[in-house]
Amino acid sequence: MKTGLLEAVVNELQIGVLVISDKKKLLYANPFFEKTFSVEGKPDGKNLSDVIKDKAVIEVIEKMLSSKGKQPQEITIQGRGSQILEARLVPFASDSGSRVLICFFHDVTEEKRVEAIKRDFVANVSHELRTPLASIKGYAETLLDGALEDKATLKNFLTIIDRHANRMTALIEDLLTLSMLESHQMPMSFESLDIKGLINSVIQGFEKQAKDKDIELIMNIGREIPKIMADKDRLEQVIVNLVDNAIKYTNKGTVRVLAEKSDDMLQVNVEDTGIGIPEKDIPRIFERFYRVDKGRSRELGGTGLGLAIVKHIIQGHNGKIWVKSQPGKGTTFSFTIPSFS
Numbered sequence: 131m132k133t134g135l136l137e138a139v140v141n142e143l144q145i146g147v148l149v150i151s152d153k154k155k156l157l158y159a160n161p162f163f164e165k166t167f168s169v170e171g172k173p174d175g176k177n178l179s180d181v182i183k184d185k186a187v188i189e190v191i192e193k194m195l196s197s198k199g200k201q202p203q204e205i206t207i208q209g210r211g212s213q214i215l216e217a218r219l220v221p222f223a224s225d226s227g228s229r230v231l232i233c234f235f236h237d238v239t240e241e242k243r244v245e246a247i248k249r250d251f252v253a254n255v256s257h258e259l260r261t262p263l264a265s266i267k268g269y270a271e272t273l274l275d276g277a278l279e280d281k282a283t284l285k286n287f288l289t290i291i292d293r294h295a296n297r298m299t300a301l302i303e304d305l306l307t308l309s310m311l312e313s314h315q316m317p318m319s320f321e322s323l324d325i326k327g328l329i330n331s332v333i334q335g336f337e338k339q340a341k342d343k344d345i346e347l348i349m350n351i352g353r354e355i356p357k358i359m360a361d362k363d364r365l366e367q368v369i370v371n372l373v374d375n376a377i378k379y380t381n382k383g384t385v386r387v388l389a390e391k392s393d394d395m396l397q398v399n400v401e402d403t404g405i406g407i408p409e410k411d412i413p414r415i416f417e418r419f420y421r422v423d424k425g426r427s428r429e430l431g432g433t434g435l436g437l438a439i440v441k442h443i444i445q446g447h448n449g450k451i452w453v454k455s456q457p458g459k460g461t462t463f464s465f466t467i468p469s470f471s
Contacts (some may be wrong), residue, residue, distance in 0.1 A: 146215075146235030152195050152228050154178040163235060166215070184208065187217060194219055194231055206238075214239045254419040258301055258434065262294035304435040308418065311442035318361040318446055325358065325396060326351045329387050332369045336377060344382040352390035356469030364443045365467075371436045372400040372463045379461070380404030395449075395466040406457040415453055416441040440465075 146163030150156060159173040159181075167181055182188055184207045194203060202220045218234045269287045277283045310316040333347050340347045369387070376385040383403035390397055407415060411422045419434040444451045444465045455461035 144237075146233075148173075148233040148235070150178055150191060150195070150231045150233065152230065154192065154195065156181060157230065166213075166235060166237070190219060191231060191233070194221055195229060212239065213237065214242050251418060254434070255301075255305065258419070259298060262297045265294045266291050301435075304439060308435055308439050308442065311439060311446065314446075316364075316446070318364065320359045320361055323358055323360045323362055323365065325355060325389050325398070328362065328366055329369060329389060329398075332366060332373055333387060335370070336373055339374075340377055340385065343377065343380070345377055345380055346384045348384060348386040350386060350388045350390075352388075354391050355389060356391050356394070356396050358396050358467050358469050360447055360467060361443075364446070368440045368443050368465065369398070369400070371440050375436070376400055376402035376404065376461070376463075383460075391469075392466060394469055396469055397464060397466045399462055399464045401460065401462045403460040406459055406461055407453065407455040408457055409455075412453060412455060416451070 143160060144162055146166050147158070147160040148156065148163050149158040154177060156173045156176045156178065159169060163169070164173060169176075169181055173181060178191060179188060182191075187205060187207050190203060190205055200221055202218055205217050205219070207215050207217055214237075216236045216238050218236070220232045220234070222230050222232050269291050273284065273287055277287065307316070329349055329351070333349050336347060373385065373387065380402045381404070384401075385403075386399075386401045388399040388401065407422055411420075414420045415422070416437045418438045421434055441451055444467070447467045449465055449467040451463070451465040453461060453463050
């Protein structure tokens, strides 16, 4: 009863379990291990080197089997593809007196990925804040050193300081917004929404910006627009961000906002004839701080968080967002939101 219960527990573990004899033969492997290492057929009796190909792991196992040490050891190994495993090797004396090794393999791929994201996030925030802070400090020191007497210089420097302070404020506000969205703490106020009126209001707000770049702003609303329940302010934030990006990365062309029915969903497309996005960058376009062209993006302004915020707002509406683009021909951002009868 106890043996059967123990085996049932080990079989259900989401950790690989492997038992190796002092002859480097496999005595037992649970299903998770077999799946992780793609073991074909029953592992019992197989040679260690036939199943585990990582030389570093084999060396540690052989050393532990040949030594008299009783202390467990841990090692990180590379699994299939980008998989990362942590192995804990525990020596054990069997009832017959022979030495066996019990190995536990824990998949830490997701943990390592999250750690990398956190490191990148801290590094990116530090970088984004360091630049405007350095400028503010530099211009303030110059003013304190005597430039206060020159009114033209004073006004110019204060204008620059104000611009960088606004950049820092925008970054902090976007960080707080993104943090609340990711932790599902951002309150959403859903109401029946007139999408045509919302899009029209957004486009009117960008008319001067588009005219200055000789860009034609077009709104196309389908005849049968489904009703939606949405947070007006948040959805407006999505459309504003997408239209703003379209205008920024388009030099003399067209930006079109299309709303139409797609099955039982409302679909909105923001299309431009701008510089486009390389195919290799598309999978990462909604990541925090990810920029296709870092130099150009900073020159045009923005915090690098806009599309990450957009993605979370759409997900908060149970919708989907995606992008299609061709370098030199333009980009189309599309999102869908469920309708109601």
